[in-house]
Amino acid sequence: MASSQDSNGLTLTVLGSGTMGIAIMGGVMSSLASARTASTLSPSTTPADTPNLSNFIACDAWAGAEPKVRAALGHYNFPLTTFTNANLQGVQKADIVLLSCKPHIFKDILGEDGMREALRGKVLVSILAGVTQEQIEEFLYPNGEGKGDDACRVVRVMPNTASFVRESMSVIQTSTPPLKPEQHKLVEFIFSSIGRVVTLPPALMDISTALCGSGPAFFALVLEAAADAGVAMGLPRAEAQIMAAQTMRGTTGLVLEGGEHPAILRDKVSTPGGCTIGGLLALEEGGVRGAFSRAVREATCVASQLGQGVKNVNGTRH
Numbered sequence: 540m541a542s543s544q545d546s547n548g549l550t551l552t553v554l555g556s557g558t559m560g561i562a563i564m565g566g567v568m569s570s571l572a573s574a575r576t577a578s579t580l581s582p583s584t585t586p587a588d589t590p591n592l593s594n595f596i597a598c599d600a601w602a603g604a605e606p607k608v609r610a611a612l613g614h615y616n617f618p619l620t621t622f623t624n625a626n627l628q629g630v631q632k633a634d635i636v637l638l639s640c641k642p643h644i645f646k647d648i649l650g651e652d653g654m655r656e657a658l659r660g661k662v663l664v665s666i667l668a669g670v671t672q673e674q675i676e677e678f679l680y681p682n683g684e685g686k687g688d689d690a691c692r693v694v695r696v697m698p699n700t701a702s703f704v705r706e707s708m709s710v711i712q713t714s715t716p717p718l719k720p721e722q723h724k725l726v727e728f729i730f731s732s733i734g735r736v737v738t739l740p741p742a743l744m745d746i747s748t749a750l751c752g753s754g755p756a757f758f759a760l761v762l763e764a765a766a767d768a769g770v771a772m773g774l775p776r777a778e779a780q781i782m783a784a785q786t787m788r789g790t791t792g793l794v795l796e797g798g799e800h801p802a803i804l805r806d807k808v809s810t811p812g813g814c815t816i817g818g819l820l821a822l823e824e825g826g827v828r829g830a831f832s833r834a835v836r837e838a839t840c841v842a843s844q845l846g847q848g849v850k851n852v853n854g855t856r857h
């Protein structure tokens with residue numbers, strides 16, 4: 540199913556339109572829609588060198604993805620094409636490609652006849668947990684064969700689901716050699732439009748996956764526990780959830796905008812002889828700090844194995 544494309548605009552094609560594919564397209568569309576409104580109100584607000592990204596192609600192997608994508612993104616009114624089992628066609632029409640399938644699927648997608656040619660001269664952004672840039676490049680160009688000057692540039696990025704609300708923490712892996720300026724600008728533009736960006740070397744991508752990629756799930760568990768406690772003490776569920784979420788947001792604001800160290804923040808809340816220190820000591824008794832940091836380290840270990848074909852990555856170990 541296709542809708543009209545803006546022939547002057549750049550095209551982002553997403554391979555794997557599940558949770559993350561939709562979250563990233565949604566965040567980018569939301570950001571572009573806000574920028575358009577701002578520039579209509581005040582034409583001087585759009586920097587002249589902002590990439591003109593305006594077309595989106597969502598590819599998936601599952602026909603049910605098409606209505607799901609349209610339900611989530613249709614209201615932004617950007618040219619949006621959805622394809623089922625037509626990854627190659629999607630890549631041929633792309634200026635930049637986002638690989639957002641499950642980690643073990645990437646060879647099926649990139650191994651399709653004609654895919655290497657379709658990717659030539661383009662940037663392929665991979666958000667796959669545990670799959671390295673080298674693995675993808677080696678698969679596309681075994682032993683460097685056929686690489687050439689116009690080879691596809693693979694960029695590894697680890698965003699998170701908060702992309703959808705433009706609050707992602709995205710870690711972009713350092714590219715060596717550097718991307719061409721226009722390629723760098725486009726990658727930075729996409730991820731900075733959906734949240735914060737840091738750039739880190741390849742060796743730090745697995746911990747980035749655990750801390751930032753998995754992080755929303757870990758923090759959601761804490762949030763849920765806080766809301767549950769409120770319900771247990773008589774709060775209505777809806778209010779308890781808003782109260783827990785807004786309190787978490789306020790805390791992150793103090794750290795991100797105020798530059799506060801969490802330990803100082805904690806101390807400031809703990810009135811001597813008051814209720815906070817009582818609660819904090821209960822958390823320490825429960826081993827929350829150890830359990831939480833162990834979860835992030837465990838997820839780092841699992842992430843490092845996701846692209847290695849290891850079986851039972853989540854098997855128990857001590």
Ligand SMILES: NC(=O)C1=CN([C@@H]2O[C@H](COP(=O)(O)OP(=O)(O)OC[C@H]3O[C@@H](n4cnc5c(N)ncnc54)[C@H](OP(=O)(O)O)[C@@H]3O)[C@@H](O)[C@H]2O)C=CC1
Binds near residue numbers: 559639648697698752
């Ligand atoms: N979820 C998250 O919070 C994060 C995930 N990631 C990474 O992002 C990637 C996607 O994760 P997520 O969005 O959760 O996964 P999903 O399963 O939600 O999305 C992947 C999509 O790809 C589809 N797919 C399967 N085979 C093909 C194919 N041959 N061609 C095109 N599409 C195909 C899947 O269809 P079907 O379901 O039918 O298989 C599915 O719709 C993973 O590699 C993960 O490591 C990174 C950061 C955060």
Ligand SMILES: O=C(O)[C@@H]1CCC=N1
Binds near residue numbers: 668748752
């Ligand atoms: O759980 C996963 O494997 C993916 C990667 C980071 C978040 N979700």
